Amino acid sequence: MIYGKIFINYNNMKKINILGYTECQLIELFAQFGQKPYKGRQLFKWLYNKQIKSFDQMTDLSKDIRNELSEKYTIEGLRIANIAESSDGTKKILFNLSDNKPLESVLIPDGNGRNTLCISSQVGCALGCKFCATGTMGFIRNLTVGEIVGQLLAINKSFRSNVFSNVVFMGMGEPFNNYENLIEAIKIMISGNGLNISPKKITVSTSGVSPKIKKLADENLKVNLALSLHVATQGKRTRIMPIAETFKLDKLTEAIKYYTRKTDLPVTFEYIIFEGFNDKVEDIKALSKLIHGLKCKINILAYNEVDKLPFKRPSDEKVNWFGRELVKINIAVTIRKSRGQDIDAACGQLAAKVLTGEKNESD
Numbered sequence: 001m002i003y004g005k006i007f008i009n010y011n012n013m014k015k016i017n018i019l020g021y022t023e024c025q026l027i028e029l030f031a032q033f034g035q036k037p038y039k040g041r042q043l044f045k046w047l048y049n050k051q052i053k054s055f056d057q058m059t060d061l062s063k064d065i066r067n068e069l070s071e072k073y074t075i076e077g078l079r080i081a082n083i084a085e086s087s088d089g090t091k092k093i094l095f096n097l098s099d100n101k102p103l104e105s106v107l108i109p110d111g112n113g114r115n116t117l118c119i120s121s122q123v124g125c126a127l128g129c130k131f132c133a134t135g136t137m138g139f140i141r142n143l144t145v146g147e148i149v150g151q152l153l154a155i156n157k158s159f160r161s162n163v164f165s166n167v168v169f170m171g172m173g174e175p176f177n178n179y180e181n182l183i184e185a186i187k188i189m190i191s192g193n194g195l196n197i198s199p200k201k202i203t204v205s206t207s208g209v210s211p212k213i214k215k216l217a218d219e220n221l222k223v224n225l226a227l228s229l230h231v232a233t234q235g236k237r238t239r240i241m242p243i244a245e246t247f248k249l250d251k252l253t254e255a256i257k258y259y260t261r262k263t264d265l266p267v268t269f270e271y272i273i274f275e276g277f278n279d280k281v282e283d284i285k286a287l288s289k290l291i292h293g294l295k296c297k298i299n300i301l302a303y304n305e306v307d308k309l310p311f312k313r314p315s316d317e318k319v320n321w322f323g324r325e326l327v328k329i330n331i332a333v334t335i336r337k338s339r340g341q342d343i344d345a346a347c348g349q350l351a352a353k354v355l356t357g358e359k360n361e362s363d
């Protein structure tokens with residue numbers, strides 16, 4: 001087939017999955033076809049805004065172009081392997097990726113008929129936080145842009161369009177360790193021609209990779225930032241989050257100040273309470289000292305226990321007490337309910353079980 005001066009031989013070529021291509025990449029692709037840039041934009045809109053799964057349905061592209069695309073490309077969404085539903089309405093979606101690796105997303109009801117969608121950025125995670133099921137898997141691989149965005153597309157398709165109102169990068173993996181793909185995926189999500197999600201509805205949650213916090217601020221995407229803090233003193237934090245050794249609390253608070261200054265957005269500190277570890281008066285004092293002068297809010301929640309890990313869930317009374325003590329010293333705090341305890345909803349638990357099964361089978 002010839003377009004302009006370019007000859008492309010499609011014989012024996014394996015088709016490429018086009019899902020995950022950015023607007024710029026599609027414009028470039030159409031330039032290679034000798035076509036106008038706006039056609040690349042039209043294809044972008046079909047893929048992410050209209051979420052069409054067949055080139056044949058893209059009626060504002062000529063038949064020749066559609067044939068050309070079908071010969072070389074496919075539109076392959078993620079395959080859902082299992083959906084587990086909790087008695088509290090939380091749904092955990094397990095995907096089976098094209099290389100058979102497991103991936104998780106979680107739909108969490110907000111009580112108003114809408115949901116927050118918690119998505120993953122990596123399969124496994126290298127950071128090895130001591131309380132985390134994903135951390136026990138080790139790092140397997142980064143997700144592609146198509147796999148990050150694909151979680152949203154597959155869930156829209158499987159449930160209903162707009163089943164979620166907020167998206168949080170709090171699933172498997174450290175998003176900042178897959179930085180380039182994270183940024184491209186966010187751009188597809190917030191583009192008016194893409195998924196058209198307001199940046200205010202997107203939160204990137206990090207364990208504390210301070211240089212990337214500053215880098216994200218400079219991208220000017222205006223998405224929300226959350227920091228998984230959990231402990232407000234350096235030595236104790238390092239005991240449960242090895243990354244704290246590399247990115248210390250002083251650098252972290254400096255990066256957070258930079259983020260809030262640049263974006264004018266408050267940062268959310270996530271504080272999971274572990275029974276007997278970070279739930280005392282001294283922990284409240286340390287937290288209050290650390291966040292002094294920062295534009296932030298605190299989310300506290302009880303730990304969801306993970307098989308074979310030593311941390312215990314605190315009582316509801318303990319969590320409520322902790323919250324009340326923070327309010328007394330004028331700290332803005334929200335107590336989050338731990339969701340989906342009956343379906344292993346803590347980050348990475350289902351996927352870790354799939355991987356363990358996979359390992360046992362191959363032993």
Ligand code: SF4
Nearest residue numbers: 125128129132135173
């Ligand atoms: S808590 Fe997050 S950063 Fe830590 S091991 Fe789990 S997935 Fe990785």
